[in-house]
Amino acid sequence: MNPIDELRTAGYAVLDGLAGAAELDRLKAVVARLESAAAAMTRSSDDFVLEAEGVGGWVAWQQGATAVRGALRSVSRVHVHRPELVRIAADMGLPGEHVEPVAGTPVELINTFLWAKPARLGSEKPWHQDMAFAPEGFTDRHANVVTVWVAIDPATRENGCLEFYPGSHLGGLLPHVGDEERTGGRPRLERPVEPHIDRAALPARSAPARVPLDPGSAVMFDGRIVHRSAPNRAREPRRAISFVYALPR
Structure with missing residues (x-):
């Protein structure tokens, strides 16, 4: 089955060898610079989220708690911090050769992320749908998003590879429980819970x-x-960079 049919029917499609050796080295260099920028950090910021022992990076961020020094969980707006990422995406054929043919429409790069699971410390990203976190007004202009998630390290069952419910994109958005992210001037929650789909609401037929x-x-x-992605229980890190493209309404 080709990627267009796979994305439409299953909701995801694997792109083997998307980044060649040269592009992968450039992506690794971007990751290394982000890790260097975070090396002395012990508290998360809006873009740089660090892991914390026991509670996980997202909860520690929302609590304003001390995290493990330099242990990244994620970085958002990577293309703002490292503008060379836009050129790397173009050299990999994103979006013109891969995303737009599948989406069937022009697309707009709206965010990029480093998703890092440090060895034995990387926390779970619970079951969710990306469009559930679209900011207010997003759907006035955009119909959906398509994400391309590129593995920097081997992504395995043991270190937290991505998991999908095939076909679940056809059922619309499910209710998410837990506290919304609170940043900026809003007060931190005493007991935040990372937003997720309640287990009882997960697809039952697949x-x-x-x-x-x-x-x-x-x-x-x-x-x-x-x-979702499971915690990293392995001895090696699991890092990836994702490119999020918005489809016009």
Whole structure:
């Protein structure tokens, strides 16, 4: 099945070897610079979220708690911090050769992320749908998003590869429980819970599919598909960079 059909029916499609050796080295250099920028950090910021022992990076961020020095969980707006990422995306054929043919429409890069799971410390990203976190007014201009998630390290079952409920993007948005992210001038919550889909609301007619990836390979997925990544229990890190493209309404 080709990527267009896979994305439409399953909600995700694997792109083996998307990044060649040269592009993968450039992506690794971007990651290294982000890690260097975070090396002395012990508290999360709006863009740089650090892991914390026991409670996980997202909860520690919302509590304003001390995290493990330099242990990144995620970085948002990577293309703002490292503008060279836009050129790397173009050299990999994003969006023109991969995303737009699948989406069937021109697309706009709206965010990029480093998703890092440090060895034995990387926390779970619970079941969710990306479009559930679209900011207010987003759907006035955009119909959906498509994400391309590129593995920097081997993504395995043991270190927290992505998992999807195939076809779940066709069922619309499910209710998410937990506290919304509170940043800026808003007060921190005493007991925040990372937003997620309650287990009872998860799709009942299909089983989740794990998607292990080699470095340089990618998975492209619909903004409404239900997905997660498990904690990293392995001895090696699991890092990836994702490119989020918005589809016009």
